[in-house]
Structure formats: C-alpha cells, structure tokens
Amino acid sequence: MTSSNTHPAPVSPYLVLGASIVLPASGHVILGVPVRGLQFLFFMVILAWVTAKIAPPDASFIGRHAGGFLIYALSILDAYKLARIRHARWAHNAAQGGDNSHGGSTPHT
Template sequence: MSDGTATPAPINPYFVLGAAIVLPASGHVMLGVPARGLQFLFFMVILGWITTKIAPADASFIGRHAGGFLIYAFSILDAYRLARIRHAIWVHKARPDSDSADGTASPNI
C-alpha cells in the first residue's frame, strides 16, 4: 500500500553528534555535506594557528589553540543541528495528514 514516495529514515542525530565529537567534520560527511565539514576544518586550523601566535607563552594547550577549539565546538553543534532538523522534517512528513490547522480532519483525495 505504499505509493513509492516514502523517504528513508535519516541518520540518527545522536550518532552524528558522536561522530562529530570523535572526528571533526565526520558528522558533516555523514550528512552528505562534506564541503561544509571541510570549511570547518580549514577554519579550525587557521584560527588555532592564529591563537598560537597571539597567546602568551605560559598559556595551556587549550589556551594556545582556543580559536581552533571554538570552531570545533561550532562544528559539533552545526552537525547535530542539521541532523536534528532533517530528522524532524522526516518525522513530520511520515505522519499521516489527519489534522488541519482548524482542527478538522482533511479528506484523503
């Protein structure tokens, strides 16, 4: 009874989150946007390098590479956000269209 328009389930957002935490840009690759992941990697390296040049000599490792860690955190959040949005859209489309905005049931024509 399927009309052939059902879309496959997207990748679990928590799996994307875990992959993005373990390996930078891997969450974006899993979502099919590797160019976005590569951009994040590029800016991680650039800002990490910049902060090593302007950080004091007695700063910790994280302090010396704070710019790279900041972009890394943004990358994790971005991959998870994209996965959650795709999953929410898929769930919304998978529900039958039984309720309309005014609360009446819409006919299936």
C-alpha cells in the first residue's frame, strides 16, 4: 500500500554538516537552497576583507579574517539546522503514516 503523500527521505544532516565544513555553501546546495549559500559566501568574503583591512599588521591569519570565519561558522550551523528540521519533519510524517489527518498543510521553510 503506497500513498501519494510519502516523500523520499531527505539528505542526512550529517552529510550536510560534513559538506558544509569541507566546502562553504555546499551544504546549502545539497539542501536545494543555493541562493542562501551564495548569500553566506558573499558576506563571508566581504567581512573577511573588511577585517583584513582594519586588523593590526601583527594579527594572525585567523585574526585578520575573523569576520569571514564568523560567517563561515554561521553558515555551517544554518545548513545543519535546516537539514535537521527537514529530517525531523520527514520522520514525524513517516511515523504518523504519512497522512495529513489534521486537515491542514504543514508550512515549509
């Protein structure tokens, strides 16, 4: 018995996490929101450039580009959070048999 409401399992959150760590914005691309990943990349480059211009000359590489690393860390967390939410929604719907018995549709992010 198959239902038209069943959806395939979403991408593993751990795969998205690993991809995001290895290559910035790749987790967002895997999730199907490449524009969001591109926005993170844009601000990563801009803030890295700004902090490189205002950092003291004796600062380390990380210190000179701290703004970019901050956005990089936030993009990893964002991609992982989106993947976890999608996986939790899928697991919840699968546990309830995939039917939409409450009468409404679930909002999508």
